[in-house]
Amino acid sequence: MSGVQTDSCDREFDAMGARIRIMIGLPVEPGLPSPEEAADAAERFMRDFDRRLSRFRPDSELTAMNEYPGTEMPASVLLRTAVKAGVWAARRSGGLVDPTLLDEIEASGYRRSRAGRAGIPVHEALRSAPDRKPASADGARRWAGFSVDDEQGVIRRPAGLKFDSGGIGKGLAADLVAESLAGYSRFMISCGGDIRIGGQAPDRSPYEILVQHPASGRRPHRLRLRSGGIATSGLDVRSWRRGDGSPAHHLLDPSTGEPCWSGLIGATARGRTALEAETLAKVALLSGPDGARKILSAFGGLIVHEDNRSEPVGLTPVALHLSRNNPAETRAAA
Amino acid sequence: MTTEPIRPARRRKPSPQAVIAVSVTLFFGTFGFLTLQLSRGGDPALGARAASRPDATGATRLAVPPGSGLAGSGAATKPAPVVTASS
Numbered sequence: 458m459s460g461v462q463t464d465s466c467d468r469e470f471d472a473m474g475a476r477i478r479i480m481i482g483l484p485v486e487p488g489l490p491s492p493e494e495a496a497d498a499a500e501r502f503m504r505d506f507d508r509r510l511s512r513f514r515p516d517s518e519l520t521a522m523n524e525y526p527g528t529e530m531p532a533s534v535l536l537r538t539a540v541k542a543g544v545w546a547a548r549r550s551g552g553l554v555d556p557t558l559l560d561e562i563e564a565s566g567y568r569r570s571r572a573g574r575a576g577i578p579v580h581e582a583l584r585s586a587p588d589r590k591p592a593s594a595d596g597a598r599r600w601a602g603f604s605v606d607d608e609q610g611v612i613r614r615p616a617g618l619k620f621d622s623g624g625i626g627k628g629l630a631a632d633l634v635a636e637s638l639a640g641y642s643r644f645m646i647s648c649g650g651d652i653r654i655g656g657q658a659p660d661r662s663p664y665e666i667l668v669q670h671p672a673s674g675r676r677p678h679r680l681r682l683r684s685g686g687i688a689t690s691g692l693d694v695r696s697w698r699r700g701d702g703s704p705a706h707h708l709l710d711p712s713t714g715e716p717c718w719s720g721l722i723g724a725t726a727r728g729r730t731a732l733e734a735e736t737l738a739k740v741a742l743l744s745g746p747d748g749a750r751k752i753l754s755a756f757g758g759l760i761v762h763e764d765n766r767s768e769p770v771g772l773t774p775v776a777l778h779l780s781r782n783n784p785a786e787t788r789a790a791a
Numbered sequence: 792m793t794t795e796p797i798r799p800a801r802r803r804k805p806s807p808q809a810v811i812a813v814s815v816t817l818f819f820g821t822f823g824f825l826t827l828q829l830s831r832g833g834d835p836a837l838g839a840r841a842a843s844r845p846d847a848t849g850a851t852r853l854a855v856p857p858g859s860g861l862a863g864s865g866a867a868t869k870p871a872p873v874v875t876a877s878s
Binding site: 475478480627645647648649650651652664665666667668669671676679687688689690691692693694723725 | 872873874875876877878
């Protein structure tokens, strides 16, 4: 039956500083909007999410919260949801994915959106990077100072503590859109490569996911997924040189507030949701090879070492197809 | 009149060949089933039920506009591959 094998809608657009792609099958439950209408709603939601939760917009709700001098402020459902997701990710990662490092990332040189701007080549950055060391959590656990009260509709936090949605935003957005698509035969939402897949048809065919190598841009690995999340984190994007010429990137070691050079240049993780996959991918990259193997063993993933070697973790040879000989599938990202 | 003590019926021990044959059949049956599931993208470690809702945030539902009907034509014959990359 073609309805569960294919998608009726395949939409792409730019938002949240990334390329968004939404694929939707057929409605299974009665009364649902058509896939095109559902994609319209999802696109509007993504743009609204970006407008309200971007730290780069002076008029966003997130910026307003970060500049608010008090300790308790009214907040929309969306902002409360984002703060809860950030605290969840911090707890899930033992504090490695820390949403309170806004001052540190800005001090490191990331003050404006880097969407569409090329990072410095990975191996050029590695040549002048500091000694390799896995990241560790900040013992102060500042993220635990955030609390959300949905009954009162407020967020509480110590005065001056800022929140950065950068580490969880794309995965969260994919998961929220996924909720609205639960009644369709199948769906896929990709926010810049942080992906959520699902659907209601029990015999739906899986999506093929190609994993892009952070240094070569090639796509040598392929996974087939019918549900869950998958996300990739790497040093090939959102990297820059500081005033003193030293390389920097967006993945900070919470214990130092400085970019982390762990011995890995990329990590791909599977998870039950896109948010979980995004969190696990970041934790794996920050933890270095030994830590990453332990973290990814739960749901599977892939790490990429500094010598460009890819190492599957917790994925069976059946789940992970090597397709090195197919140039059409391993072509570099344009 | 004498009675003979009731002896429990002697159970026949299965032959080693039978044990091996059953074990091998069970192993390859299970392995084959799991292989088929994985090759179709259904990893039992993730589970469709567990993945059906984000478990993390108690997230809000999207307000989707009212509409009706099935989608129009134009369905792709084969889904294009999707790429996960650093973001």
